[in-house]
Structure formats: structure tokens, C-alpha cells
Amino acid sequence: MLDADGLLRAVAAGRQRNTLVPFRRVELRYVELRSGLHLQVSSYDDRQAHIRNVGLGAEAEREVDTLLAGGYANWHLETAAGPVDIRVTKKGRWLLHRGPGREPGDAPDRPEGWGTRPRDRTHDRAHDRVKRRRLDESDPLFRELGITTDDGVVKPTRTAKFRQVQDLLAAVDPLIDKAVDARADGVTSERPLQVVDLGCGNAYLTFGLVRYLEAVKGLPARVVGVDIKPAARAHNSEVAERLGLGDVVDFVEGSINDAQVPVAPDMVVALHACDTATDDALARAVRWQAPVVVAAPCCHHDIARQLRGVEPPDGYRLLTRHGILRERFADVLTDALRAAILRLVGYRCDVVEFVDSRHTPRNALIRAVRTGAAPRPADVEAYRLLVDAWHVHPALAALLAPDLAALPVDRPGLQC
Ligand SMILES: C[S@@+](CC[C@H](N)C(=O)[O-])C[C@H]1O[C@@H](n2cnc3c(N)ncnc32)[C@H](O)[C@@H]1O
Structure with missing residues (x-):
């Protein structure tokens, strides 16, 4: 998650046994601001998104450490090398699963043209930046406007x-x-x-x-x-x-x-x-x-x-x-x-x-x-x-x- 070149986005959701989490879901991604590259932390409660941009290095490390210790049960990472899923079991064991890496020409796992996904291991960083520039379908806005369901899925209509x-x-x-x-x-x-x-x-x-x-x-x-x-x-x-x-x-x-x-x-x-x-x-x-x-x-x-x-x-x-x-x-x-x-x-x-x-x-x-x-x-x-x-x-x-x-x-x- 601290690899600004490799991470497309990381999403934390669900809660570990006997814990409370402050947000329904938290999403991390790197964004290019005028002041340079930052780690953007979007935390979603039932009503709105809270967005913060934190500096790279120690600040980003602290943020990631806090989130990892924050009681979330499931993590899904999209990285340049393929997807990574982390699940914390009821007994508190951390299970990490790496999905297959992708090759040029692999079928996308989402409709063409939106979403963030690595399609080519050789892609450059600027290209990923462009790919990342989409408003996520899980954004509370889309639910409020009736475009997505409560689970953040776009309604067919x-x-x-x-x-x-x-x-x-x-x-x-x-x-x-x-x-x-x-x-x-x-x-x-x-x-x-x-x-x-x-x-x-x-x-x-x-x-x-x-x-x-x-x-x-x-x-x-x-x-x-x-x-x-x-x-x-x-x-x-x-x-x-x-x-x-x-x-x-x-x-x-x-x-x-x-x-x-x-x-x-x-x-x-x-x-x-x-x-x-x-x-x-x-x-x-x-x-x-x-x-x-x-x-x-x-x-x-x-x-x-x-x-x-x-x-x-x-x-x-x-x-x-x-x-x-x-x-x-x-x-x-x-x-x-x-x-x-x-x-x-x-x-x-x-x-x-x-x-x-x-x-x-x-x-x-x-x-x-x-x-x-x-x-x-x-x-x-x-x-x-x-x-x-x-x-x-x-x-x-x-x-x-x-x-x-x-x-x-x-x-x-x-x-x-
Ligand atoms: C077809 S809707 C488009 C709404 C929105 N921009 C969108 O793309 O979904 C056009 C809107 O322009 C507004 N509108 C048309 N002429 C206007 C004018 N002269 N002053 C202010 N609003 C006007 C209409 O009331 C209407 O809500």
C-alpha cells in the first residue's frame, strides 16, 4: 500500500470480530496534486465521504499502519502486479491471497472505459494516473442520485x-x-x-x-x-x-x-x-x-x-x-x-x-x-x-x- 507506483487502490471494509470500525469502508489511492503526489484516504460512512490527502513517507506509513490496526476484516488491493485480498478470520488470523498477475490483452474485469485496473504490467505511472481519474461507483453521490444500489453497484437502468x-x-x-x-x-x-x-x-x-x-x-x-x-x-x-x-x-x-x-x-x-x-x-x-x-x-x-x-x-x-x-x-x-x-x-x-x-x-x-x-x-x-x-x-x-x-x-x- 505504500508503493505509489504499484498501488492502484486499496479498499478496507467489514469489521473483525468484537471490534467497531469508524467507517463502512475506507479507500486509499495515490493522487497527483499541485503540491506533488499524495496518498488520498476516502472514508465513507452512511451519509458521506470524508476525504484527506496525506503526504508520502512517514505520514502515509502512519496512516496505513493505523488503518491496518483499525479492525477492518477485509482488504482488497488492486496493484500493478495483480489483485491482493486480505481477510482476517474470526480467530484473528490474517490470510493473504494474491490473484494472478495480468498480461497485456487480458480481459478487463469491469466494463471498458472506467474503473481502475492494471491491464499491462509494463504500463507507466502516468498512464495509471489517467486510469485512476474516475469517480468510484461506490461514491455516496451515485447512491444518493439513485444511480447505484445501496451496495454501490450501478443499476442496469x-x-x-x-x-x-x-x-x-x-x-x-x-x-x-x-x-x-x-x-x-x-x-x-x-x-x-x-x-x-x-x-x-x-x-x-x-x-x-x-x-x-x-x-x-x-x-x-x-x-x-x-x-x-x-x-x-x-x-x-x-x-x-x-x-x-x-x-x-x-x-x-x-x-x-x-x-x-x-x-x-x-x-x-x-x-x-x-x-x-x-x-x-x-x-x-x-x-x-x-x-x-x-x-x-x-x-x-x-x-x-x-x-x-x-x-x-x-x-x-x-x-x-x-x-x-x-x-x-x-x-x-x-x-x-x-x-x-x-x-x-x-x-x-x-x-x-x-x-x-x-x-x-x-x-x-x-x-x-x-x-x-x-x-x-x-x-x-x-x-x-x-x-x-x-x-x-x-x-x-x-x-x-x-x-x-x-x-x-x-x-x-x-x-x-
Ligand atoms: C436539458 S437540462 C440539462 C441539465 C443539466 N445541465 C444536465 O446536463 O443534466 C437544461 C437545463 O437548463 C435550464 N435552462 C434553460 N435555459 C435557461 C436559462 N436561460 N437560464 C437558466 N437556466 C436555463 C433548464 O431549466 C434545464 O434545467
Whole structure:
């Protein structure tokens, strides 16, 4: 357990005869924090997880010794060399069983794409770190949200939701690092990372992000969820209390455009906000000059509606002839224009798939990092040519009209 390279995770559960244990389950794993590698200790009672990060060396040794002497009856370790199980019998004997080591190409013992498991003895440490970056299915959050059973097993009917949360977190992970890097004064308990989720709905993903920041990244954070529905605030605040997250996450009732948010965020998230609500969220993030923006667009009715009444450019009529294809093309055009506009106003931007389309067709993720750089004339021109050719007026361009009007252009007529 003290081998930071070899251990993927260790889980203690159950209690030895005639002993009481303070937690239902304790989990150890190594996490890379800004201040270096730490041993993360997650202790779960019936209501919530208590997370601590302890330094390597003597501190980690003390922690492991205390846990081993703490009365737990079963230990399960996943290590680079294979699984190790320890059981303490009723008579107090310790039985240790090593499972077979794994070879490259061995079948995974969990569904592909999540969970922590060694699949290749020759793997490197960085690779394992990536594999470890998942929110464990035993996290109390999933039980509270009805995604897992009381035993921490994902319900078959909730697999898609579980998968969506995990995949989103994996796609957002590098952006969290960028948001931390953008903080000149660093992230500390006194100056936590500030995240705003615009259009948070029932907050599955907001809570997933909160727990991920806390349990996996070990980052002090404050998260504010905004939604226009009053019921969302009431319901989500209750869930936050039940999860013991009342002092980490707040919910605000209001519109994406102007809801009161206490501080300008380090990171803005907008997941499946309906139609042009995604544009509202991107524009708000730009106005905040948020260092990092992550948006998963939802339906794209606005540009689809505009395309219905326009004459396509020469040679492209077939793209919009059939309703279904026109709508798909509108999706692509809308998000291409959103990414282009973000580039024009000082963001580096990419668009990636964050979850398999089997789980949701709304699976594109716009990820933007603020650089403050002036756009290249070629980017201004490419944007202008596209909107002119299709005669469309992107909602985001209207919201950011002053920023776009101020852009330098080197050809007359190419004003945004
Ligand atoms: C499809 S749900 C997505 C919820 C959540 N982000 C998720 O991905 O599970 C969209 C949410 O955005 C909210 N919403 C839409 N337009 C909004 C606006 N202009 N201001 C605030 N909330 C808005 C809706 O009330 C709804 O709860």
C-alpha cells in the first residue's frame, strides 16, 4: 500500500470480530496534486465521504499502519502486479491471497472505459494516473442520485447516466488543470477553485464535478449551480445537504444571462442547456473572461430554423434538402460557428466527443481556454465567409456583437 507506483487502490471494509470500525469502508489511492503526489484516504460512512490527502513517507506509513490496526476484516488491493485480498478470520488470523498477475490483452474485469485496473504490467505511472481519474461507483453521490444500489453497484437502468458522468469528468479533467494553472495565486482552502454550472437542471453532473474535484483531484472548490427553475434550486440544495456538500455547492435560481453569482468563476460549465441557452452561457463566460469554459450543446433549433428559409450556397443545396439532414447539418454549423466565435474573442477552442453516441446523441463538448490573444485575420475571414455563405446569424454573435465589431479586419466588408 505504500508503493505509489504499484498501488492502484486499496479498499478496507467489514469489521473483525468484537471490534467497531469508524467507517463502512475506507479507500486509499495515490493522487497527483499541485503540491506533488499524495496518498488520498476516502472514508465513507452512511451519509458521506470524508476525504484527506496525506503526504508520502512517514505520514502515509502512519496512516496505513493505523488503518491496518483499525479492525477492518477485509482488504482488497488492486496493484500493478495483480489483485491482493486480505481477510482476517474470526480467530484473528490474517490470510493473504494474491490473484494472478495480468498480461497485456487480458480481459478487463469491469466494463471498458472506467474503473481502475492494471491491464499491462509494463504500463507507466502516468498512464495509471489517467486510469485512476474516475469517480468510484461506490461514491455516496451515485447512491444518493439513485444511480447505484445501496451496495454501490450501478443499476442496469442507470448505466447510461453513470457513463455520461464518468466520460464528462474524463473530458473535463485537463480543463480543470488549466483553470488551476490560470490562477496566479494558486488554489487553496482559503482561495478555492470557483466553478459555475449554468443551466444545471437536476445537477447530476454538477454533483459529479463537485465530488470529482474533491475526491479525485483533491482540490478545494466552490461550485455554484444556476437554473431558471425554482424547483431545481430547492431540490438540489436538499441533495447537497444530504451529501454533506452544503458548504461546497450553492444553487441559485435565475437566468443564465444575469443570475447573481458571488465571484467571477475560474471555470464555467454549461451542459445540455437548451438551444440558445448554450449561447447565453458562452457569452456570459466571455463577459466574465472566464479562464476555462466547457459546454455540451443540446438541441440546435435556432440555426436549423434559419436554414429553412435560406438559399444554400451554390453546390450545397443537397445538404439541407431533407429535414433530418438539415437538422444534423445545423448542429454542425452551430457548433462550428460557436467555436469560431470563441476563437475570435480570445479563446483557444476545441470540440470533442465526450460520451459514446449510444448513450446520448448530444455528445459534443466545446472546450475553451482563454488566451486573450487577438484572432488571426484568417480566422476572422473564415468565420465571416461561413456566415455569409449560409446567410445565418448565430445567437452567440448577437450576444457578443460589441466584441466582434471591435475586431481588426484586413479586408473591407469582412466586419463581424
Ligand atoms: C436539458 S437540462 C440539462 C441539465 C443539466 N445541465 C444536465 O446536463 O443534466 C437544461 C437545463 O437548463 C435550464 N435552462 C434553460 N435555459 C435557461 C436559462 N436561460 N437560464 C437558466 N437556466 C436555463 C433548464 O431549466 C434545464 O434545467
